[in-house]
Structures are given as structure tokens and as C-alpha cells.
Amino acid sequence: MAETLSPGLDRDQLLELYRALCLTRAAEERLELLQKQGHVTGGLYRSLGQEAGAVGAAAALRRRTDGTGDFLAPTVRALGALLVFGGELVDFFRQYMARATSPTKGREANVHWSDYQKGFVGPVSPLGTMLEVMAGITLSFNMRGEDRVGMVFYGDGATSTGAWHEGLNFAAVQRCPLILMVEANQWAFSSPTAKNTRLESFTQKAAGYGIAAEAVDGTDVLAVYEAVARAAARARSGGGAQMVELRYFRRLGHAQHDSQDYVDPAVIAEWAARDPIELFHARILSHGVASTDDLVTIRQDVEQQSQVAAEQAIAEPTPPGPDAVNDVYTDLATPHPWTRAETLDPRTQ
Numbered sequence: 166m167a168e169t170l171s172p173g174l175d176r177d178q179l180l181e182l183y184r185a186l187c188l189t190r191a192a193e194e195r196l197e198l199l200q201k202q203g204h205v206t207g208g209l210y211r212s213l214g215q216e217a218g219a220v221g222a223a224a225a226l227r228r229r230t231d232g233t234g235d236f237l238a239p240t241v242r243a244l245g246a247l248l249v250f251g252g253e254l255v256d257f258f259r260q261y262m263a264r265a266t267s268p269t270k271g272r273e274a275n276v277h278w279s280d281y282q283k284g285f286v287g288p289v290s291p292l293g294t295m296l297e298v299m300a301g302i303t304l305s306f307n308m309r310g311e312d313r314v315g316m317v318f319y320g321d322g323a324t325s326t327g328a329w330h331e332g333l334n335f336a337a338v339q340r341c342p343l344i345l346m347v348e349a350n351q352w353a354f355s356s357p358t359a360k361n362t363r364l365e366s367f368t369q370k371a372a373g374y375g376i377a378a379e380a381v382d383g384t385d386v387l388a389v390y391e392a393v394a395r396a397a398a399r400a401r402s403g404g405g406a407q408m409v410e411l412r413y414f415r416r417l418g419h420a421q422h423d424s425q426d427y428v429d430p431a432v433i434a435e436w437a438a439r440d441p442i443e444l445f446h447a448r449i450l451s452h453g454v455a456s457t458d459d460l461v462t463i464r465q466d467v468e469q470q471s472q473v474a475a476e477q478a479i480a481e482p483t484p485p486g487p488d489a490v491n492d493v494y495t496d497l498a499t500p501h502p503w504t505r506a507e508t509l510d511p512r513t514q
């Protein structure tokens with residue numbers, strides 16, 4: 166029965182996790198098709214094999230839509246976390262296709278957008294720096310006495326940046342209610358972990374800053390959920406910053422342009438046999454939580470949902486070029502001396 170599969174989750178919650186995993190995969194597969202058809206602007210970064218880390222972690226937080234819930238900052242490989250937090254699927258397609266209708270009006274790509282009501286902030290690209298941003302956000306939760314936690318994702322390669330270490334030390338010292346998710350997928354571009362760190366586990370980095378850490382099988386959505394639920398409980402009860410290391414593998418290249426021919430195909434095959442969706446699918450069936458028909462219906466639903474959202478975004482326009490200069494300068498009544506009050510129209514220059 167469902168109770169024995171995961172003590173804290175009922176059937177509906179288990180199937181919601183399954184749906185979120187399948188939706189993430191379906192959306193990214195659809196994006197891959199769109200990219201081949203020339204619709205995608207910029208790179209496409211897949212999370213194949215990492216979906217359970219993003220989905221399980223976000224599902225363990227408090228989700229609200231009025232700006233009072235927990236907060237998270239994803240990486241580009243944590244699309245699933247944003248879908249769990251209520252990010253609209255069509256908005257991701259719009260972002261990837263630089264549509265005028267996208268949350269950033271076609272100016273920014275993929276997960277680089279924010280919704281403070283739903284509780285997420287888009288990442289900034291210099292690796293490691295979002296830890297500092299989220300340290301500030303979670304410090305504000307402490308200062309206002311709000312019962313909220315923040316979560317920040319970053320790759321294993323990002324843990325070697327200076328910004329990451331400074332941010333972590335700050336969050337640790339200030340006892341920020343911050344959960345750091347290390348996406349330990351064993352690669353950073355074409356650099357393997359052995360060229361990134363001499364440590365056995367990224368949790369050892371946490372020990373260096375005096376914060377609690379736990380490593381978990383990142384292909385097991387329930388293990389991730391439970392580890393993050395424990396970390397969030399500690400953070401909420403004054404335990405300060407927490408780290409959870411997700412152990413899994415980047416099964417595709419850094420982005421779609423990277424054929425990953427520097428990775429041993431046998432290792433990729435080993436990890437393909439530990440596919441997070443297939444593993445969870447098998448456990449749902451073996452515990453009698455749902456039938457094969459129920460799960461097939463969910464997979465068909467998310468396929469359909471992705472197709473509809475993609476078609477909607479394709480039909481929408483890209484912004485006219487001159488719009489690029491809008492929203493650049495502030496509308497302050499008394500502009501700062503360095504602010505140019507009027508936006509010049511490049512067509513008349």
C-alpha cells in the first residue's frame with residue numbers, strides 16, 4: 166500500500182510526484198524537437214536522469230501562490246522544481262523560443278525568470294552567485310521572523326567557485342534557513358568530478374563550514390523528498406543552513422550541442438538503467454499505489470499538455486527589435502544623475 170512506500174505521502178501526492186517527473190521529461194523532449202526544427206533560441210540543457218532531484222526537493226517545500234511560501238532558485242537543470250512550484254509550462258516554451266509573451270518579453274532564456282508570488286527567482290549565470298542571493302533572501306526571512314525556508318540549486322562544478330564558498334560561509338554564520346542542493350552529476354562541461362575536487366563527497370565541504378549535510382540517491386524521488394523534508398524541518402527550527410547532495414549522472418552532454426563523446430558509453434548505459442521515472446513507476450506498481458493504466462494515462466496527459474503548450478508558444482510572436490531598449494532605464498520621478506530619463510528610439514537615431 167501507499168503507506169509503506171512513503172510514510173508522509175498519500176496516493177494523490179505520490180501520483181503528483183510521478184506526474185511532475187513525467188511532465189519535466191515530456192517538456193524537455195518536446196523542446197528538443199522544437200530545437201531541431203529551429204524554434205529554440207539559445208542552448209537547450211536537459212536534465213535527463215536528474216528529474217527526481219529537482220522534483221523531489223521542490224515538493225518537500227511549502228508551496229503557496231501569494232508570496233508567503235518557501236522560496237527557491239533553480240539551475241537550468243532544475244526545470245522540474247519550477248514546474249512543481251507552479252511555473253506555467255507554456256511560459257517555459259515561450260522563454261526557450263524568445264517569445265514577446267514570455268515572462269521576460271523574449272529577453273532572457275529558459276529558467277531565467279522570476280515569480281515572487283509563487284516563490285522562485287531566476288538564476289544569474291555566473292556560477293555560485295545564487296547562493297549569495299539566496300543567503301540574502303533567507304536572512305530576510307530570519308530578520309522578519311517569517312517561517313519560511315529558501316532552497317538554492319547549483320551544479321557540482323559550481324561548488325569550486327569563490328562566490329559559492331563566500332555565500333556558504335555567510336549563510337552558515339548567519340544561520341540562514343537555506344537548503345543547498347548540490348547537483349552531483351559527476352561532470353562540469355567536459356571536466357569530471359576528479360578534476361573538480363579531491364573530496365569523496367560534497368558533504369565534506371559542508372563540514373568545513375559547520376553546517377549539516379546529507380547525501381542521497383538523486384534517482385530516487387522519495388529518498389530526495391524525505392532528505393529535503395528533514396533538512397527543511399531542521400532549518401525551520403533554527404538549525405541554520407543545510408546541504409543535500411544529489412548523487413546521479415548527467416546522461417546527456419552539457420547542452421544539446423555537446424555530443425559527450427568524452428564520456429564512457431558503458432557508464433552512461435549503467436545510469437540509463439537507473440532511470441528515475443522507470444524506478445518510481447516500478448515502485449508505484451509493486452506497492453499497488455496505482456495501476457499501469459493509471460500511469461499510462463498520466464504519461465499521455467503530460468504529452469498532450471506539452472504539445473498544446475508548445476503549439477501555443479509557437480503561434481505567438483517574437484518581440485520587434487526596437488523593443489530591446491524598453492525597460493532598460495528607470496521611470497523614477499527624480500532620476501539618479503546617472504540615469505538617462507528617456508529611452509532613445511534606435512530607428513530615429
Ligand SMILES: Cc1ncc(C[n+]2csc(CCOP(=O)(O)OP(=O)(O)O)c2C)c(N)n1
Pocket residue numbers: 240242290291292293319320321322323324326348350352353354415419
Ligand atoms: C563563474 C562561471 N564560470 C564559468 C561559467 C560557464 N559555465 C556555465 S555552466 C558550466 C559548467 C557547470 O557545471 P556544473 O556546475 O557541474 O553544472 P552542470 O552543468 O553539471 O549541471 C560552466 C563552466 C559560468 N557560467 N560561470
Ligand SMILES: [Mg+2]
Pocket residue numbers: 320321322348349350351352353354415
Ligand atoms: Mg555538474
